[in-house]
Amino acid sequence: MTDIQQIVLAKRPEGDVTADCFRAETVALPALADGQILVAQRFLSLDPYMRPRMTELRSYTPPFELDKPLTGGSVGEVVESKNPRYAKGDIVMGMLNWATHTVHDGKGLRKIDAAGIPLSAYLGVLGMPSFTAWYGIKHICKPKAGETVFVSAATGAVGQVAGQLAKLAGAHVVGCAGDEQKCQWAVREAGYDACFNHKTERDVGAVLDKLCPQGIDADFENVGGRIFHAVFARLNNFGRVAFCGAISEYQDATPIAGPEKMFTIVQRRLTLQGFIVSDHVALMGEFVNEVGGLVASGKLKSRETVIDGLAKAPEAFMGLLKGENFGKLVVKVG
Amino acid sequence: MTDIQQIVLAKRPEGDVTADCFRAETVALPALADGQILVAQRFLSLDPYMRPRMTELRSYTPPFELDKPLTGGSVGEVVESKNPRYAKGDIVMGMLNWATHTVHDGKGLRKIDAAGIPLSAYLGVLGMPSFTAWYGIKHICKPKAGETVFVSAATGAVGQVAGQLAKLAGAHVVGCAGDEQKCQWAVREAGYDACFNHKTERDVGAVLDKLCPQGIDADFENVGGRIFHAVFARLNNFGRVAFCGAISEYQDATPIAGPEKMFTIVQRRLTLQGFIVSDHVALMGEFVNEVGGLVASGKLKSRETVIDGLAKAPEAFMGLLKGENFGKLVVKVG
Structure with a gap:
């Protein structure tokens, strides 16, 4: 594996997001520096809040940068590590690129023990x-x-x-x-x-x-x-x-x-x-306890739409903004 | 003294309040029933919130009733009492009629010890x-x-x-x-x-x-x-x-x-x-302590406009809604 498929912001939308706001690119995998890991994306979350990030100048998150990959909540697997905190095979969640792979310094990622739980749930009912x-x-x-x-x-x-x-x-x-x-x-x-x-x-x-x-x-x-x-x-x-x-x-x-x-x-x-x-990540543990219990006991239902393949992420995202998905929208990347 | 001068709501305004929304009346003083007091108005407060009460059907206070006196925060003196909780000469504050006198059951009124403090302050900087x-x-x-x-x-x-x-x-x-x-x-x-x-x-x-x-x-x-x-x-x-x-x-x-x-x-x-x-009257004591101290020490300035005579209340109120007053607007009634 030497290439990364990724989707970058080609232009900022005015009004409706259009297909030409995105550009699919293939880039060569860079060598990892010390402290970095390579994460192979499994699932990418698509969420409405990403729309303001495509344009807004004064928002709660900095806007996406032109000609850089968009990012989103993701679950992936560490496939290479030069960071002592992560080992090959670790499943992690956090903000990753709209890409098949993300080179990351590991900060802000969370290791998850995904035994018995569908990975996409970490982007929805447990995320x-x-x-x-x-x-x-x-x-x-x-x-x-x-x-x-x-x-x-x-x-x-x-x-x-x-x-x-x-x-x-x-x-x-x-x-x-x-x-x-x-x-x-x-x-x-x-x-x-x-x-x-x-x-x-x-x-x-x-x-x-x-x-x-x-x-x-x-x-x-x-x-x-x-x-x-x-x-x-x-x-x-x-x-x-x-x-x-x-x-x-x-x-x-x-x-x-x-x-x-x-x-x-x-x-x-x-x-x-x-x-x-x-702003409230300090309450994450409390959330996981309460809602995890409800999910485990079947008291909390969830519905998701899974799109197959990174290439379909732009179209799925445009549909999300028009309400075409049903439930949580995730892209199965790898 | 056998008559009361009062101002009643003659019609509900549409758009700007106009003079014909009010009507001055002279009514005979009724005999007090047991439990009632007669309060001679000293000062009547005019406040913007009264405007919604002239029309709004769903507000936090019931609307003023047609052909009944408007009411407002007031300071007055008990001139007759058939209520054991009040004695002739007591200075009280609370909601009274736009009138020279109000017959009242005493509920919701508060006796004040006004020594050394201008009575109108109880409708403004201490009210x-x-x-x-x-x-x-x-x-x-x-x-x-x-x-x-x-x-x-x-x-x-x-x-x-x-x-x-x-x-x-x-x-x-x-x-x-x-x-x-x-x-x-x-x-x-x-x-x-x-x-x-x-x-x-x-x-x-x-x-x-x-x-x-x-x-x-x-x-x-x-x-x-x-x-x-x-x-x-x-x-x-x-x-x-x-x-x-x-x-x-x-x-x-x-x-x-x-x-x-x-x-x-x-x-x-x-x-x-x-x-x-x-909704927060339980905090009134705390307010009086804090703000009373600031007033007494001269740290809190206040400005009021005093209008002389109940008959001028409608005109003053119309001016208030146009910002013509300066500071707290009160009517000196008696």
Whole structure:
């Protein structure tokens, strides 16, 4: 093995991400320096937050660099090591390139003992998206039994866990998703009390009034835009919004305004809190204990879409931004 | 004394409050029932939050009732009592009618020992507006030394205290107000580092960039609308917004949308929190200790506008909503 296949950022998108934003390259494998390891990618996670990184200048993570490989949460195997902390054969997770192999200094990678657990789970129900859901529900939404929780992108990698955790807390949980099949899965498998199709439902306010007759106490927000506006108008006193994402804004060249009547925040004593789970890595152990247990006992369902082959990552990512995936989207690289 | 002069809500405003929303009435003084007291009004507080109460159906306080007296924070003297908890001559504060006298059951009133303190101060720097400022700064904005805090309506009853408390916490404090005289007072007396005139300043973003070169860490929000939008866009990572009011929205028949790019809330991990100080009366003692001490030692300046005579309350209130008052607006009733 002497070559690396990788996908670099060829240009920054304006509006929708297009295929020419990516370029597949083959580069020669460099010799490892002392301290470096070579990781062969097994699975690459594709996540909506990558879209802002393709353009935003002021974001929580630095933007991707032009003509450099994009990066993403990944699981891979150490195939060569000049770092005493890693041995050949170690399975690691962390940020790796959109590539068949990544040369890495090992910092920020975590060794995992993957016996009996599908590796892709470390990018989903046992990984960052699930940790994100857990943090937002537990530390911001804080649902109480009998309260109503709304989750936009109800079956997405994050939303599917958020909804189930809210349900386990005893809340009435309502979500929305982009097709009937997802809505059915949300209710039948993930235990949502209701889930509506936001692509066919023209009057989001009316359907929310029907499905959330007691108003909304907490919103796990992944989408933003018109759905958020309708939810915002129906938040109850002391309502909480865990602002996790706003996928409806990522591809819009013309900015979407916030909800009308910001005074509502005062009237109803709302808290809108944005969060990024990487600020809370100190809680990772607690998350793994709690959610790992739920996964092991079968109390937490998960759904993923696996794309075969790195070359398909750009197309899959473009589809993700349009809601074409179902559940956690991962690319099987090697 | 057999008559009460009072001002009732004659009609609900649409858009700007107009004089015909009010009606002055003279009513006969009813005989007191057991448990009741008669309070002769000394000072009536006029506050922006009263505007939503004139129309809003879903607010934190029930709307004013048509053809009934409006109410407001007041200081008065008990002139007759059939309630064993109150004696003739007691000075009380609490919610009383826009009237020369209020028949009251005594619940929710607080006796004050006003020796040496101007009674109107209990409606301002020692009262609800100041308590509001203290809560928002201390529990939401939480300014640290060196941080930048922005206060809209910088010299209003609430803002003038918020700005000074932020300054005492060591922050760089910038505000805006509606005329040059207010801006000068903010800087010279209240110790703001800078204050700009939002009525003459066309490009709020540019002036904020100049006056807040390090961005904004906390916003004590009283105004909403375009000023808030500009502040929002300049909030730093982990920025806090204490949402106290949105006076720019109160008179607008066409709702004002929120700021563009709600995803900013995620990117910068912002917290926008609405609050109403009446939810936090348990902290009143702590407030009185802290802020009372600052007032007594001269560390907290205050500015008020006193209007003479109940009959002028409607006009003064209409002016308040246009920013025509300077500092805390009170009506000297008796």
